[in-house]
Amino acid sequence: MKFWVEVASLGLVFWMEGIFPLFQGRDDRFRHALPNLGIGVLNGLIISLLFSTVTLKVMHFAESRSWGLLHQLSLSSWIEGAFAFVLFDLWMYVWHVANHQIPFLWRFHRMHHSDLELDATSALRFHTGEIVFSSLLRLIVIPLIGMQFIQLLIYELCLQPIIIFHHSNVALPEKIDRIFRAIIVTPNMHRVHHSQIRSETDSNYSSIFSFWDRIVKSFHKRKDTRTLVYGLPYLQEKEWQSLLGMIKTPFVNIPYKRR
Numbered sequence: 017m018k019f020w021v022e023v024a025s026l027g028l029v030f031w032m033e034g035i036f037p038l039f040q041g042r043d044d045r046f047r048h049a050l051p052n053l054g055i056g057v058l059n060g061l062i063i064s065l066l067f068s069t070v071t072l073k074v075m076h077f078a079e080s081r082s083w084g085l086l087h088q089l090s091l092s093s094w095i096e097g098a099f100a101f102v103l104f105d106l107w108m109y110v111w112h113v114a115n116h117q118i119p120f121l122w123r124f125h126r127m128h129h130s131d132l133e134l135d136a137t138s139a140l141r142f143h144t145g146e147i148v149f150s151s152l153l154r155l156i157v158i159p160l161i162g163m164q165f166i167q168l169l170i171y172e173l174c175l176q177p178i179i180i181f182h183h184s185n186v187a188l189p190e191k192i193d194r195i196f197r198a199i200i201v202t203p204n205m206h207r208v209h210h211s212q213i214r215s216e217t218d219s220n221y222s223s224i225f226s227f228w229d230r231i232v233k234s235f236h237k238r239k240d241t242r243t244l245v246y247g248l249p250y251l252q253e254k255e256w257q258s259l260l261g262m263i264k265t266p267f268v269n270i271p272y273k274r275r
């Protein structure tokens with residue numbers, strides 16, 4: 017089900033990007049999409065092979081022993097579900113900040129930022145190493161929250177379309193973007209996170225709810241996102257855009273302070 021939601025959202029947003037693009041005249045959208053789709057497929061295979069069974073087992077084990085914060089509070093199932101959703105989104109915010117602040121994690125996360133053109137397929141462009149670390153940490157975070165399988169599934173079913181939406185190159189009018197942005201992360205908000213300017217890269221970390229950045233004061237607004245330059249100044253060469261170059265990105269030595 018998750019897979020089909022992802023495919024449908026990708027297809028819909030990619031099609032809309034062709035009709036209402038923010039950055040126009042991109043020469044080959046399919047050539048740009050291909051390596052991003054490639055890494056997305058690779059990650060999907062590795063995660064389902066390595067983590068789907070073990071995550072289910074850990075969740076079942078924790079649930080049978082009533083581990084986790086949510087089991088300590090006797091809440092109705094709806095309220096508990098809402099808490100699980102918000103707490104897990106807070107974890108996603110913390111994890112994203114850690115990826116920017118910890119040099120070792122940045123090596124992997126910088127591959128997401130080396131994309132020179134943002135579109136729906138950039139939502140899949142995460143290094144396999146980052147996905148593996150995040151899946152390992154989830155094995156601790158999920159029992160700590162006391163999250164159930166159905167709650168995690170609902171979170172992920174919402175997360176995928178929203179991540180695809182906020183990476184899109186659709187020219188959503190600012191008025192509409194602002195309405196959505198009151199609650200969720202929008203294209204105009206996340207585009208700033210992909211700017212080459214370091215202070216902008218280190219802002220707008222939220223995944224689903226936009227309020228985390230407002231609460232922690234990492235929210236950054238840009239008047240005109242059309243003037244943004246995407247990517248990282250030191251990973252501009254074509255080789256970093258190929259599937260092999262993307263996989264190699266964490267292993268080249270660039271002083272952390274230069275980022």
Ligand SMILES: [Zn+2]
Nearest residue numbers: 112116125209
């Ligand atoms: Zn980032």
Ligand SMILES: [Zn+2]
Nearest residue numbers: 128183206210
């Ligand atoms: Zn992004």
